[in-house]
Amino acid sequence: MNPPLRGEPLSVGFVLLHRFTLLPFAAFVDCLRLAADEGDRSRQLRCHWTFMNSTGEPATSSCGATIAPCAPFRAPEEFDYIVVIGGVLDDADRVDTAALAYLRRAAAAEVPLVGLCTGVFALIQAGLMSGRRCCVSWYHHRDMIQRFPTIEPVADRLFIDDGDRLTCAGGAAGADLAAYLIERHLGKAWAMKSLRIMLLEEARTGAHPQPQPVVFGKIEDRLVRRSIAVLEQHLGEPISMDTLAERVGTSRRNLERRFRETLGVAPQKFARDLRLRYGLWLLHYTGKSVTEIGERCGFADTAHFSRHFRSAFGMTPSEMRKRATDPGSDRVDPFFLHIESNPSL
Numbered sequence: 001m002n003p004p005l006r007g008e009p010l011s012v013g014f015v016l017l018h019r020f021t022l023l024p025f026a027a028f029v030d031c032l033r034l035a036a037d038e039g040d041r042s043r044q045l046r047c048h049w050t051f052m053n054s055t056g057e058p059a060t061s062s063c064g065a066t067i068a069p070c071a072p073f074r075a076p077e078e079f080d081y082i083v084v085i086g087g088v089l090d091d092a093d094r095v096d097t098a099a100l101a102y103l104r105r106a107a108a109a110e111v112p113l114v115g116l117c118t119g120v121f122a123l124i125q126a127g128l129m130s131g132r133r134c135c136v137s138w139y140h141h142r143d144m145i146q147r148f149p150t151i152e153p154v155a156d157r158l159f160i161d162d163g164d165r166l167t168c169a170g171g172a173a174g175a176d177l178a179a180y181l182i183e184r185h186l187g188k189a190w191a192m193k194s195l196r197i198m199l200l201e202e203a204r205t206g207a208h209p210q211p212q213p214v215v216f217g218k219i220e221d222r223l224v225r226r227s228i229a230v231l232e233q234h235l236g237e238p239i240s241m242d243t244l245a246e247r248v249g250t251s252r253r254n255l256e257r258r259f260r261e262t263l264g265v266a267p268q269k270f271a272r273d274l275r276l277r278y279g280l281w282l283l284h285y286t287g288k289s290v291t292e293i294g295e296r297c298g299f300a301d302t303a304h305f306s307r308h309f310r311s312a313f314g315m316t317p318s319e320m321r322k323r324a325t326d327p328g329s330d331r332v333d334p335f336f337l338h339i340e341s342n343p344s345l
Contacts, residue, residue: 010035010185011048013079015102016059016067017122018094019087024117024174025061027198028083031178034194035186046186050074054098062088073098076106081166081181086118089143100126110164114177117170124148128165135160135167138210138285142324155285159206169210179203221262223248227255231271235278238298241267276312279305283317284324290317 012032014025029049034040036047051070053059058068076082084103103126106113115123120134121144133152136144141155154160159168159177168177175195180203183191195203219225226248231239244267245252259267279297282288288296294305294317309317 008185009044009046009048010182011079011081012050013074013076013082014049014051015073015082015084015099015119015122016051016053016061016070017085017087017096017099017119018060019062020059020085020119021087021117021170022061022063022065023172024168024170025067025085027172027174028116028178030198031175031182031191031194034197035182035190040197046190047182050079054096054102073102076102076109076111079106079111080185081112081114082106083114083116084119084122085116086121089118089121089140095125096122103128107164112164112166115165115167116174116177117168120144120167121147123165123167124151129167132162132165133160133167135169135206137169137171138281141285152287154287156209156282156288157206158204158208158210161206173204173210175200176204176208177206180206219262221258223250223255223258224262227259227267228270228274231267231274234298235275236296236298238271238275244271272308273312275299276309279309279317280313280320283321290321293317 010032014029016025032047032049033042037043037045051059051067052073053070054073056070056072058066059070060066082103084099100122103113103123107126107128113123113128115121115129115134117137118140120129120136123129124134124144129151133154134144135157136153136155138155141153144151144153155169157169158173159166159180161180166177168174175198179191179195182194183203191203195201219228227244230244230247239247241252241255245255248255250258256266259265259270263270265273275297279293282293282296283290286293290306291302294302297305299305299308306316309320313320315323
């Protein structure tokens, strides 16, 4: 199916699965709504959207909010895109066979399909993602590996445009993907109009990294907080302490004193441990090699990275990856894992 000409209305059909997640749905559809009309009038002029499910009854989200009206599935050819939004994953997952059949019908009609949040799991269940990369939230990366071992999950970016298949990690990234499609079909001005009304400065690209789950306690010192923010922006390129001090408007000596007073550790060591935690996250949620991860985290070579990693986490990067991907092992969650050598992380 050829995309509509720039300026023609953009038509999107939403497939709302059982207990679909509300935020990615709301972010996506509100971006369409704001681009569809002048101001906040919400008329479906430049964009059209339809909510559908297999029953035609109101659809209940994971938080209990209900979306109505919902139509039974309509002819896929009516839409430029069909967006399927998945729900909460649990051991008793229900399979909506009617929805899967509809997605296969849409694929046969060459209508591009969008898997939003866990909606990508439905595309896989429908047999529509063979040989393709699937963007998934880091939070659901392990679920995908365990359920679909032949699929390549990607958890270090917001969304992937693979032509007639688009997959998105979900959450607020639903707005980024919607803006991307609005700009493609209606022009950048309409995409930016939506984002600015939504108080979003600009659309993040699909390659924009997902936020890493690095956890800190409450840090009162504003200078230390600002320094950490700069360090997070340079995870792959170590920044010198003199440069860091200059960036936050202080001396190196004062910076080191404030870190020790606030976190009990020098900023140099804090920066290295922060890069190690980033490496831990990449081991869990991407398929990059240990060598690639060491380079991406700013270490000179694999041996250097492995030595510091083992010192921090008690095992080598390869051992950690095996433990993370082995279905029979206890999961080591990088969201909570403690770096022994630095209690502040």
